[in-house]
Amino acid sequence: MTNLSIPDESYVSVDEANRYHALRSSFDSWNELSDEIKKRRLVSASDFLDVNYRFLGEKNSEEQYRQFPRKNTNEDIPIPIKLAVFELALQENLNQNEDQKMASVKVGPISVNYEQDSSQGNKSNRFSYVKSLLDSYLDKRNGFGSSLMLRG
Numbered sequence: 650m651t652n653l654s655i656p657d658e659s660y661v662s663v664d665e666a667n668r669y670h671a672l673r674s675s676f677d678s679w680n681e682l683s684d685e686i687k688k689r690r691l692v693s694a695s696d697f698l699d700v701n702y703r704f705l706g707e708k709n710s711e712e713q714y715r716q717f718p719r720k721n722t723n724e725d726i727p728i729p730i731k732l733a734v735f736e737l738a739l740q741e742n743l744n745q746n747e748d749q750k751m752a753s754v755k756v757g758p759i760s761v762n763y764e765q766d767s768s769q770g771n772k773s774n775r776f777s778y779v780k781s782l783l784d785s786y787l788d789k790r791n792g793f794g795s796s797l798m799l800r801g
Contacts, residue, residue: 656714659691660698660726660734666691669735678739693744694737698730703788722786729782736779 663684670679682690699716706721718725737743780787 659695660717661691661731663687666735666738675739690738691734694734697737697743698733702783704786705788727786729786733779733782736775
């Protein structure tokens with residue numbers, strides 16, 4: 650029977666995340682979390698990066714679980730990767746699927762428009778910011794949601 654290797658560490662420490670958020674507008678929401686919750690969110694954010702983004706180059710070792718360190722960088726964990734983890738850790742339930750939300754309903758001449766959840770705007774802005782942080786490390790040849798087309 651093979652042992653399952655489950656990552657229990659993040660790309661960053663709770664202390665690093667505390668220093669990062671202490672100087673930003675996210676301080677209040679980050680500071681109200683316990684250290685245990687912060688650690689969980691940092692591990693989840695690291696998991697999210699590893700699963701949802703394709704990075705340039707290769708892992709230093711096939712046995713390592715995390716995507717970093719990599720052979721193509723001079724750093725163990727590049728600063729933009731750490732910054733992305735700090736930002737993603739602000740999201741509660743980062744790796745959970747959200748319920749589908751209806752924007753409007755129309756039946757005959759009657760229509761109803763629902764107000765957009767304002768927290769969704771913040772979330773989508775955060776993901777755009779994270780993608781821009783990671784941009785120079787991403788392998789764009791086979792990006793998320795795209796496929797390779799072979800022509801004969």
